[in-house]
Amino acid sequence: MVITPQLSREEFHSAEAPGSAAPRVPLWLWPCVAALALGGLGLTGTLLGRDELVTWDMAGRDTGQILATLRNVDAVHGAYYLLLHGWVELFGDSVLSLRLPSLLAVAATASVVALLGQRLFGYRAGILAGLLLALTPAVSRYGQEARSYALVVFAVALAGLLLLRALDRPRSPWRWAGYTLALVLTGFLHLVALSVVLAHLWPLAARLRQDRSLWWRPALALTAVAACTAPLAVLGRSQAGRQLYWVPEPDGWALLTLPVELFASALGAGALIALALLARAPRRMPLLLCGTWVLLPPALVWAASHGEVSYFRGVYVLFALPAWALLAGAGAAGALRSWKSAAALLSALALLTVPDQREVRRPFAHNAPVPLDYAAAADLVVRLHRPGDAVVYDRADTWQLDGGVRYYLPRDLRLRDVFLARTPAGIDDLYTVQCAEPERCLGDEERVWLLTEGTAFPFDAIDPVQSSALQTRYSVAESRPVTGMTVSLLVRGDTARGARQP
Incomplete structure (x- = not known):
């Protein structure tokens, strides 16, 4: 079932400028509910996968043991293990408990994407972007896995929203502090995701062209992020060969087929990319921000994977999904004439991806390619x-x-x-x-x-x-x-x- 907001024709066509106040319908609510409903469907139906079992093992150790282990292996996931350790202490280690933080993270991400979409492209684009993200099979897949990837996507989307808020009031130290903390959280959850900073350079550059005296504030924020995450980067790099020896060096075909892996659906990828190509905006910055967000981090990771260690896995660049959803939401908002056509689009996408939604919920989906019961x-x-x-x-x-x-x-x-x-x-x-x-x-x-x-x-x-x-x-x-x-x-x-x- 597709959850769609019941907007009137006037509300759907309201000519709100990006960043304006939201109308009466709560912008963040519908995407959040949709992501919770879809992600919660079959949440405990699949067996724990190999990586999830590592999460269970690590979360069950005491804090001292976790920190001691991180000095030897898996430091890049240390923040997630510590978070899950506290969670398991409170709520136990059932399959539901282990996976619930990821489900909550994708629901929060859908809400943040809706808010981002409103700021960048308008209300209609925002709510459609949040709902399109919620309908993506990969969002359900990693919203049902006890690993850090859903939280990484949330942290990246939140950093983008907090960046725009900081640029609204660039002389507010608290807003820059929020942006800095979101990026530090992103790095602690997964260092590769910090490549999203490449996309942030566009709105930063646009704002600095208006007032060059502000340059030291984002510079200080990014320096603080680098200082906080550098020790983890050094430790993680020393462990990478042991942990990623099995990841093959990617060829050009791997880069071209990345969207299918990223969306966990060939049809879903095709539909969202087609909508994204229709995206238009009065200003160039929103398109540049989202365009570089979807293109530059995967390209950088692909290029960096031609050395001693390969980092090129679809799940490592899953944080590009919100940007695809933002562009697709903007394209859909420009092409649709009413909330009924929006509901038809969402329903069609839901039907197209039903086989993929079933696939990610198979009993051994998290144990592919070798199922073990x-x-x-x-x-x-x-x-x-x-x-x-x-x-x-x-x-x-x-x-x-x-x-x-x-x-x-x-x-x-x-x-x-x-x-x-x-x-x-x-x-x-x-x-x-x-x-x-x-x-x-x-x-x-x-x-x-x-x-x-x-x-x-x-x-x-x-x-x-x-x-x-x-x-x-x-x-x-x-x-x-x-x-x-x-x-x-x-x-x-x-x-x-x-x-x-x-």
Whole structure:
């Protein structure tokens, strides 16, 4: 269902100038409600993804452990982990609780985009921009993920709004302080997003041409942002090779196909880009601001990804979405004649993107490209376990299989992790340390659960040394496949020895 504001014909055609006072209909309300409704639909339906499991693990550590870990790895997400740590302390670590901050962030972003659109292009463009953003499948996708990206998009949009407010009253130190804090928050949440400052140079330059005596205020603000984020940038750069080794160097085709990844919808991308090309404004600055916002940061990230480390991922430049929505809202406002035609446009876009909205809500959408049903595996263990059982997780080539199953197991179900020598929290890292001599780590448990990725014979799926150690004492009594995984029960002695079940 598409939520559209019930504006009268006179209200829709009101000739308000950009930046004028809003009419009676609350400008921010409809986009906020639409984003909440769409983002909340199926919020807990998808299993936690690998990155979300890292969030859960980090948020569950105490503040000292989080800070110690950030010195070794993942410093660029440290602010988000600390925020989620406080949130989990208050509201628990359910799927709903972990994802709710992202949902609230996309709802707030839709409201901020509407306010930005009003200032830049007028009331009609503002409300349409907010609603178009809310309808974008990528907004629902990352509004339902326990990662920082939705908050990054909000911080970038807020920084843009606070910049315009500072330029309204450039001699107000409080307004420049607000803009500075928004950019610092942006950098702390994701350093790549600070590339949006390239777009801010246009309105700054336009204002300074009117009064050159104001130059030191934005200069001071940007210097403060650089000083606050520089230590994080240095630390993050030292960790980038370890964390982003798997991101390929992008070619020209990757840049051209970025919009499809950015919108999480080919049809949605085409529709919004077509509307954006229709955008017009009495002044050049709004078009320059939004145009550079959508073009320059992705181009800069693409260019910077041809060195030792590649940073080119669609999610890293997700903060360009608000600018696309602003341009599309301006184009739609200029082309439409009434609120009925606006409702028809929004309804058509909603129908076009239904398949993509379903796609981002698939049970394993957050685990692509390799779906792993942690919940089903945990359910099997819960139903068939006996007191004293132990567990072995496939950690050979699998990231977060153990964390995924542990999340969906009851917190009071204790299974000794046979080959676990030190937990990630115990060594201030994201990775476990396993037993150097697996034979010495075997205990006297009668039964051991073996959880592996894929459908290969269980002993063939894990580290060969661990496999050899297990086979000296245990045999496969039973194996059951679940999506992407195999759950096997090992028993001591010769019972079922050699039964190589697929």
